[in-house]
Amino acid sequence: xxxxxxxxxxxxxxxxxxxxxxxxxxxxxxxxxxxxxxxxxxxxxxxxxxxxxxxxxxxxxxxxxxxxxxxxxxxxxxxxxxxxxxxxxxxxxxxxxxxxxxxxxxxxxxxxxxxxxxxxxxxxxxxxxxxxxxxxxxxxxxxxxxxxxxxxxxxxxxxxxxxxxxxxxxxxxxxxxxxxxxxxxxxxxxxxxxxxxxxxxxxxxxxxxxxxxxxxxxxxxxxxxxxxxxxxxxxxxxxxxxxxxxxxxxxxxxxxxxxxxxxxxxxxxxxxxxxxxxxxxxxxxxxxxxxxxxxxxxxxxxxxxxxxxxxxxxxxxxxxxxxxxxxxxxxxxxxxxxxxxxxxxxxxxxxxxxxxxxxxxxxxxxxxxxxxxxxxxxx
Ligand code: TYM
Numbered sequence: 001x002x003x004x005x006x007x008x009x010x011x012x013x014x015x016x017x018x019x020x021x022x023x024x025x026x027x028x029x030x031x032x033x034x035x036x037x038x039x040x041x042x043x044x045x046x047x048x049x050x051x052x053x054x055x056x057x058x059x060x061x062x063x064x065x066x067x068x069x070x071x072x073x074x075x076x077x078x079x080x081x082x083x084x085x086x087x088x089x090x091x092x093x094x095x096x097x098x099x100x101x102x103x104x105x106x107x108x109x110x111x112x113x114x115x116x117x118x119x120x121x122x123x124x125x126x127x128x129x130x131x132x133x134x135x136x137x138x139x140x141x142x143x144x145x146x147x148x149x150x151x152x153x154x155x156x157x158x159x160x161x162x163x164x165x166x167x168x169x170x171x172x173x174x175x176x177x178x179x180x181x182x183x184x185x186x187x188x189x190x191x192x193x194x195x196x197x198x199x200x201x202x203x204x205x206x207x208x209x210x211x212x213x214x215x216x217x218x219x220x221x222x223x224x225x226x227x228x229x230x231x232x233x234x235x236x237x238x239x240x241x242x243x244x245x246x247x248x249x250x251x252x253x254x255x256x257x258x259x260x261x262x263x264x265x266x267x268x269x270x271x272x273x274x275x276x277x278x279x280x281x282x283x284x285x286x287x288x289x290x291x292x293x294x295x296x297x298x299x300x301x302x303x304x305x306x307x308x309x310x311x312x313x314x315x316x317x318x319x320x321x322x323x324x325x326x327x328x329x330x331x332x333x334x335x336x337x338x339x340x341x342x343x344x345x346x347x348x349x350x351x352x353x354x355x356x357x358x359x360x361x362x363x364x365x366x367x368x369x370x371x372x373x374x375x376x377x378x379x
Contacts, residue, residue, distance in 0.1 A: 004250075007181065008215050009118070011252040017054060017214075017241055024217050026055045026239060036063055041101035046312040047094055047240065055214060057224070058236035062209045066102065072207045074098055075200045075235075077109035079118075080130035084137045085261035086305075086342075087243035087253040092141045093309070094240065095211045099144060105369055106148045107200045108138060113153040114197070117189035137264050139356035139363060140349055149373075150363040153196055160199050163377045167202075168195040170226040179218045198223045201235040203373045214239035215252075232376075243308055248280040249299045264353075268343050275302065275339050276332075282324075283331035294327035295334075302331070302338040310341040 004013030006020060021028055029051070038044045040063060047053050062072045076095050078088065099106050116127045131152050138150070153160070176182060176194055197219045201208040210220060217239065224234040242252035245260040253261040259278050262271055282300030284290040297303040303324060311317045320337070323329040366373060 006215050008218060011215060011242055012250070014250050015242065015252075020214060021055050024055075024214065024221075026057055026214070026217065026237070029054055029056050029059065029238070033060060033063075036060075040066060041098075043101060045094070045097055046309050047090070049314070050307060051241075052090065052308055053094060053211070053238050053240050055239040056237055057220070058207070058234065059209070059238055062207055062236045065207050070206060071104065072102075072209050072236075073105040073107065073204050075107045075109070075203070075208050075210050076212055077111060077197070077200075078134055078138060079111045079115045080127055080134040081115065081255045082126075082130055083255060083263040083265055084134055085253050085255060085263050086345075087261065089137075089141060089264075090240050090243055090308070091211045091213060092138055094238075096142045098209070098211065099147065100142075104147065105204070105372075106143055107203055107369075108143075108148065108150040109197070109200050110135060110150065110152040111193075111197065113157075113189070114193050117187055117193065135360060135363075136353050136356045137349075139360060140352035142352070143363070145359060145362040146368055148363055149366050149369050150360075157196075159374075159377055160196060162379075163199050163202060164195045166230055167198050167226070168192060170229060171195060171222060175222060175225075179222060194219055194222060198226075199377075201227070202230070202232045202376055203369075205232070205376060207233045208235040210235055210237045212237065212239065213242055213252075215242070244301055244304050246274060246278045246280065246301055248301070249304075262342060262346075264346065264349055266346065268346075271342050271346065272339050275335050275342070279335055279338070281331040281335075283334075284327075287330060290330055291327045294325045295329075295331060297321045297324045300324065300331065300334060302334040305338055306334075306341065310338060310345065 002016065002019055004015045006015060034048050037059070038048060065072050074095050076091050095106060110131050112127045112131045116122055116124055135150055171194060173191065176191055182191060201210070201223050217237065220235055220237050227234045245251050245253045247260050255261065259274065262274060280299065280301040282296035282298065282303065284293055284295060303320065306320065307317055320329070320334065324334060
């Protein structure tokens, strides 16, 4: 048994991503495939260069479809919660880039139903409020209003239901139970819910590409077992690693542990305090030892966050890594660099979020995407 665990609801232990690829039966993104994607995109992306997006299924087929003019569409989502943290932005940032570079449609599912049914404590009013708030954070990342549809399950269910019933008819209780570890005391909403996460992969006849953390993979395995039987294509995925928790290289950043995460609404004082106090250090216990022995950037959370995307300049990140390893740089200095980047990032984010308030209605209408979607969902 591996000493880590990755499920759609929990990530624990130090994730061995190579093992996970084997365990989940996905494929690593080869340097050739990454190069092909970047060539078609006409630009490189930091999360691809640094293997933050590291694994896939059928990405090669997606690119082939694009090359021969069939095209593809993107789908991703979010189970709303009190505050989104910076880790949650990873798939949305990458989705936004793909949309910009390939000019394709994006569907964003807000699973207010999933969130409500999974947790006894949450009320529908809370989840409704979080949905509205989270949508603003997602839109702040930057999507094309003419090519993006954001929908909440409880609002859009009427349109999804015909297709959901067809999907559900192909899912057995035992497959869902085994895939998600359900028990006889799981509520029946959660047993049905996977059908609703699968439905958007079938919003168009084209191939669907899903950028998401690899924790969501179990849903796609079920989708791929049944899609062709329903006359749709198997969904393709591009999987990301998890932005590590502030408190150390184990597990992932979690919304329910405030000290493990930087929230998109944290102010400058809180960011500074959290990073300085909690960010797990790969440095030595004293300055003298650090100068003599050097630090370990592989576990230093401040360095890791810079590496994920906060410092996209490859020369600069290499320099930071070398200086830290050689003891020319102290943990406090690395943290300081991260704090500056984070504060700037969050300032910009909150401006874009305010601008999104004016635009949200445009994204919640199907607009130009409607006719194509309706062909598949009401067939
Ligand atoms: P949720 O709300 O748990 O997570 C939303 C997205 O964020 C990713 N993620 C992370 N990525 C990098 N670093 C982290 N620390 C981190 N934590 C979370 C997740 O992998 C996910 O991509 N059931 C889904 C909602 C959903 C969905 C989808 C997600 C519905 N349809 C389609 C992806 C694609 C959920 O609970 O996501």
